Amino acid sequence: MPYFSSGSIWCASALVMLVCVCESTICWVEADERERNYAATERYYQSILNVNRPESPNLAALTQFFSLMPKGGDLHHHYSGAIYAETFLDWVAAEGHWIHRQSLKIEIVKTRYSLTVAQLRANDALYRKLLSTWSDKDFDDYYHEERPPDAQFFSTFAYFGPLASRHIPAGLRTLKQRALEQNVQYLETMLASVEYARSDAEVDAQLWALQKQKSEASIREALATFARKIDADPKFVQTVKAFVKKITADHRGLDDQRFTMRYQTYVYRDMAPSLVFASLYAGFLAANESELLVGVNIVGPENGVIALRDYWLHMQMFQWLRAKFPRVRIAMHAGELTLGMVRPEELTFHIRDAIQIAGARRIGHGVDIMHEANSLELLQEMKNKRIAVEINLTSNEFILGVSGAAHPVTIYLRHGVPLVISTDDPGVSRNDLASQYTLLAARYGVSYAGIKDLVTNSIRYSFLDERLRQRHVAELKQRFATFESKVQKFTEGAEGGEGAAK
Numbered sequence: 036m037p038y039f040s041s042g043s044i045w046c047a048s049a050l051v052m053l054v055c056v057c058e059s060t061i062c063w064v065e066a067d068e069r070e071r072n073y074a075a076t077e078r079y080y081q082s083i084l085n086v087n088r089p090e091s092p093n094l095a096a097l098t099q100f101f102s103l104m105p106k107g108g109d110l111h112h113h114y115s116g117a118i119y120a121e122t123f124l125d126w127v128a129a130e131g132h133w134i135h136r137q138s139l140k141i142e143i144v145k146t147r148y149s150l151t152v153a154q155l156r157a158n159d160a161l162y163r164k165l166l167s168t169w170s171d172k173d174f175d176d177y178y179h180e181e182r183p184p185d186a187q188f189f190s191t192f193a194y195f196g197p198l199a200s201r202h203i204p205a206g207l208r209t210l211k212q213r214a215l216e217q218n219v220q221y222l223e224t225m226l227a228s229v230e231y232a233r234s235d236a237e238v239d240a241q242l243w244a245l246q247k248q249k250s251e252a253s254i255r256e257a258l259a260t261f262a263r264k265i266d267a268d269p270k271f272v273q274t275v276k277a278f279v280k281k282i283t284a285d286h287r288g289l290d291d292q293r294f295t296m297r298y299q300t301y302v303y304r305d306m307a308p309s310l311v312f313a314s315l316y317a318g319f320l321a322a323n324e325s326e327l328l329v330g331v332n333i334v335g336p337e338n339g340v341i342a343l344r345d346y347w348l349h350m351q352m353f354q355w356l357r358a359k360f361p362r363v364r365i366a367m368h369a370g371e372l373t374l375g376m377v378r379p380e381e382l383t384f385h386i387r388d389a390i391q392i393a394g395a396r397r398i399g400h401g402v403d404i405m406h407e408a409n410s411l412e413l414l415q416e417m418k419n420k421r422i423a424v425e426i427n428l429t430s431n432e433f434i435l436g437v438s439g440a441a442h443p444v445t446i447y448l449r450h451g452v453p454l455v456i457s458t459d460d461p462g463v464s465r466n467d468l469a470s471q472y473t474l475l476a477a478r479y480g481v482s483y484a485g486i487k488d489l490v491t492n493s494i495r496y497s498f499l500d501e502r503l504r505q506r507h508v509a510e511l512k513q514r515f516a517t518f519e520s521k522v523q524k525f526t527e528g529a530e531g532g533e534g535a536a537k
């Protein structure tokens with residue numbers, strides 16, 4: 036051991052060299068091992084996808100695969116729609132409130148129809164009825180009296196909306212816990228609207244008239260005048276400040292090394308223009324003030340009477356507010372429509388206007404892209420501008436009846452438009468991210484490399500700040516290495532290799 040017996044510079048540099056050689060060897064061995072693990076995982080994935088017989092993928096094995104696989108983030112996710120009805124009932128019981136035995140609504144004041152949650156749970160038929168009324172449960176798998184699926188879906192929120200708002204800290208912790216268990220490291224959830232309301236009949240009449248004339252400059256002027264009126268209302272800033280303060284308090288303690296939660300605020304689209312603008316203005320101001328609020332959205336059925344009539348006007352409002360608050364990012368529910376649901380001309384411009392007028396960075400759903408005017412050019416623009424589309428397969432199948440080969444997911448993939456896979460309302464739809472990847476893989480045969488790219492997109496196209504985004508990309512890489520190492524060990528150990536699991 037001559038090199039180590041002396042304190043000379045020569046000895047020290049030799050030691051450094053040795054360590055360097057060792058380190059690079061370790062790296063090389065590690066890289067080699069990672070590649071082997073990746074290859075084994077890819078082979079196993081192809082075997083359960085049954086690539087030679089694509090009509091019969093192994094759904095159970097795919098479900099297991101995607102349950103264990105790291106899934107990055109969920110970027111199209113509604114807070115209240117993510118909580119299960121069973122959890123809402125726990126909260127009703129904790130509040131000491133009741134359920135009306137006929138309407139199945141929550142009762143704050145006891146009546147002769149009131150049932151405690153314990154009484155409800157003891158009545159199996161009624162309990163089941165509540166679960167299928169407060170969510171989409173049992174809608175498809177047996178015959179019973181049903182309303183149209185989109186009406187069923189949107190009606191559920193009236194049962195638990197206020198309850199969900201009263202229990203935000205508990206709700207967020209429930210969602211975090213579930214995310215950790217499902218190997219999800221980031222949630223960007225649509226949490227709440229800023230409850231600032233200002234109705235102005237004169238402004239409504241003026242904006243409707245200007246919308247008819249498609250007079251953009253006059254609309255901007257009208258919005259500026261209305262905004263000055265709102266600014267003069269001391270309640271406006273107070274309401275926004277209180278909203279930001281509450282989110283900051285509700286968020287406390289949620290983020291850690293394994294998990295991050297961020298929020299979007301939103302406006303409800305089926306209201307008169309003055310109400311939409313006032314609420315949206317408050318949302319933009321809140322998002323501008325808080326680092327936790329990373330984006331603004333618009334929600335509610337896109338085929339609603341007002342939502343359809345004022346779509347273009349709403350996009351003008353987003354444009355005006357984006358100019359005032361350039362830091363605030365926009366994700367937009369757009370193109371959640373289908374032929375027959377609305378008149379054909381309504382299908383031709385929503386995604387385009389969301390991008391070109393409102394400046395949306397991500398599109399929620401985008402199901403009617405094939406009906407857009409000049410859809411080829413629009414797809415090219417989405418690719419060039421890196422506008423990601425949030426794909427919600429279960430939700431689109433349930434609400435719109437669009438699935439399988441009718442879904443435009445393959446169009447987006449073919450045109451190189453970035454996609455993210457999301458759940459939308461996992462409590463109401465009773466789904467999870469793994470089920471969405473299973474549907475994607477089974478229906479469209481996406482390769483393992485393609486799946487990994489989509490998972491990475493869920494961090495890449497998130498509205499996280501740059502530092503956190505980089506940290507989460509690195510974390511995701513590490514999680515994939517662990518996952519692939521596990522799959523490799525499993526396939527190595529399985530009798531007959533990975534083919535045995537076909």
Ligand SMILES: [Zn+2]
Nearest residue numbers: 111368399459
């Ligand atoms: Zn949604």
